[in-house]
Amino acid sequence: MQSFFLHLLLSTVLSFSLINSARAILNNVDETILLRVLIAENVKSIKVNDKEYKASKIENLSKLKVSDNNENKILKLKICKSDKQCYFFKTKGEVFIKKLKSLSVFNHIKLKDYLSSVMVSEMPSSWHREALKAQAICARTYALKQLEITKAMEYDLKSTVADQSFKGFSKVPKFAKDLVNETKNKVVLDKYNLLAETYYSSSSGNYTASPEDTWGTAPRYYLTNKKNVSEDTGLRNWQRKFRFDEFYTKLGFNSKALNSSPSSPISKIIPSRDLAQKNLNLYIPSLNISLIGEELRHKLSLPSTQFTVNLNISSYLFNGHGFGHGIGMSQYGAKKLAEMGKTYIDILDFYYPGTKIVKI
Numbered sequence: 106m107q108s109f110f111l112h113l114l115l116s117t118v119l120s121f122s123l124i125n126s127a128r129a130i131l132n133n134v135d136e137t138i139l140l141r142v143l144i145a146e147n148v149k150s151i152k153v154n155d156k157e158y159k160a161s162k163i164e165n166l167s168k169l170k171v172s173d174n175n176e177n178k179i180l181k182l183k184i185c186k187s188d189k190q191c192y193f194f195k196t197k198g199e200v201f202i203k204k205l206k207s208l209s210v211f212n213h214i215k216l217k218d219y220l221s222s223v224m225v226s227e228m229p230s231s232w233h234r235e236a237l238k239a240q241a242i243c244a245r246t247y248a249l250k251q252l253e254i255t256k257a258m259e260y261d262l263k264s265t266v267a268d269q270s271f272k273g274f275s276k277v278p279k280f281a282k283d284l285v286n287e288t289k290n291k292v293v294l295d296k297y298n299l300l301a302e303t304y305y306s307s308s309s310g311n312y313t314a315s316p317e318d319t320w321g322t323a324p325r326y327y328l329t330n331k332k333n334v335s336e337d338t339g340l341r342n343w344q345r346k347f348r349f350d351e352f353y354t355k356l357g358f359n360s361k362a363l364n365s366s367p368s369s370p371i372s373k374i375i376p377s378r379d380l381a382q383k384n385l386n387l388y389i390p391s392l393n394i395s396l397i398g399e400e401l402r403h404k405l406s407l408p409s410t411q412f413t414v415n416l417n418i419s420s421y422l423f424n425g426h427g428f429g430h431g432i433g434m435s436q437y438g439a440k441k442l443a444e445m446g447k448t449y450i451d452i453l454d455f456y457y458p459g460t461k462i463v464k465i
Contacts, residue, residue: 136217136289140248142271143260144194145184148208152183153200163204172200179274184210196222196273203259211260217289219271220244221281226272227305228436230281233443236436237281238288239452242462243303243434244269246292250300288449290464293457301327301460306429307436309333310341310411313456314431319399319410327457328432334445334455336437338428343408345423352421355405356396399430433457 145151150159153171163169172180180200185191198214223244224237247269248262255261264271293301302325304316313331317324347355402410405423412425427435434456442452450462 136215136285138216138252139198139213140216140219140252140262141255141260142212142214142219142262142264143209144196144212144264144271144273145186145210146207147186148184148202148210149187150185151202151208151210154181158202158208160204160206160208163202163208165204165206168201168203170199170201172198182210193275194273195275209259212264216245216248217282217285219248220285222274222277223248223269223271224285225277225281226270228440230276230278232440234284235443235447235449235452236439237284238449239434239439239443240305240436241285241288242291242293242449242453243305245288246300246303249292250302253300291462292465293453293460294463295325295327295460301325301457302433303457304328304430304433305436305456306427306431306433308336308338308341308409308426308428309431309435309438310336310409310426310428312411312431313433313435314410316432319397319430319432321397327459329458331458333435334438334441336435336441338437341426341437343425343428345405345407345425346417346420347405347423348420352405357404402430 148160150157151171152158156171158169158171177197180196180198182194182196182200183191184194196212196214197218198212201211201213202208203211220241224241227244228237228240230237251261251268262268262271293303295301302316311333313329313333315324315329316322318330396404399410401407407423407425409425409427409429409431411427411431412423415422415424434452438456439452442455443449447455453460453462
């Protein structure tokens with residue numbers, strides 16, 4: 106009993122600490138706040154403008170600033186993961202490198218500059234302005250939400266879709282800065298006046314998903330299974346076919362040892378989700394195991410977690426809809442709503458019901 110109350114006390118203290126941290130961020134944020142973005146890992150060498158840094162020449166655990174102090178200057182990086190695998194990356198702000206066994210590259214950049222790149226890295230710049238503004242507000246809210254939990258970490262965000270796609274400034278049009286300014290300091294807050302978790306993905310297909318279904322995490326009242334708008338995208342429908350041995354190998358099992366056969370087909374479970382037509386779990390009777398949607402999506406490299414499964418003579422056929430985890434805003438859905446005359450406020454209200462847009 107004592108341990109229960111101690112656990113309850115610690116949970117309460119932690120909850121209050123997170124809430125106070127969240128409110129402190131809201132009270133002290135502006136568009137010039139610096140974000141720490143991890144832009145590359147396992148790097149062999151990096152050239153910043155004309156100066157090159159090699160992992161072999163830098164001591165372990167060393168963290169070096171490798172850019173000058175001109176925050177408005179475009180920095181030209183050449184990042185090499187091997188002698189034959191190099192790419193160029195243009196950015197603003199400051200660049201740091203840290204050596205463990207190889208180099209990691211970090212970009213400390215103002216929120217407003219980060220957003221102008223993320224907005225058009227995540228969504229084509231040719232799309233409707235209202236969709237782009239909705240994207241900017243989602244990206245701002247997501248980035249600031251990360252600051253609540255990353256204070257003690259080396260970075261706040263990754264530059265990949267693990268967080269938000271940040272491709273630097275090679276292809277950022279001039280109007281991107283204007284659109285970010287039009288939404289300056291605007292974020293999505295939940296009913297508790299805390300930053301909402303503004304997840305988004307490319308295409309939600311027929312229905313949006315919920316975090317508890319897809320990731321097995323705590324529910325959020327504004328992230329639910331709901332009917333999506335009809336999206337104009339080739340990503341809407343997809344099909345994947347797996348031979349029995351291929352299927353079990355991708356899941357990490359030896360198909361021969363398991364003696365898999367069509368007599369032990371995949372079957373759907375969790376009928377409570379049928380209302381939203383989200384077939385997120387697979388149950389394999391011969392193994393007595395089930396897999397949640399996102400785990401299955403990654404193991405099988407499926408476009409989404411919205412699918413049905415059919416048994417053929419020697420294979421499983423997956424027919425699905427959408428692209429990505431499907432939680433929160435669908436980017437193609439936002440595009441469609443904007444083309445229908447909806448504003449960015451309408452779009453965000455549709456995908457995050459019960460929240461509000463606030464200028465902080």
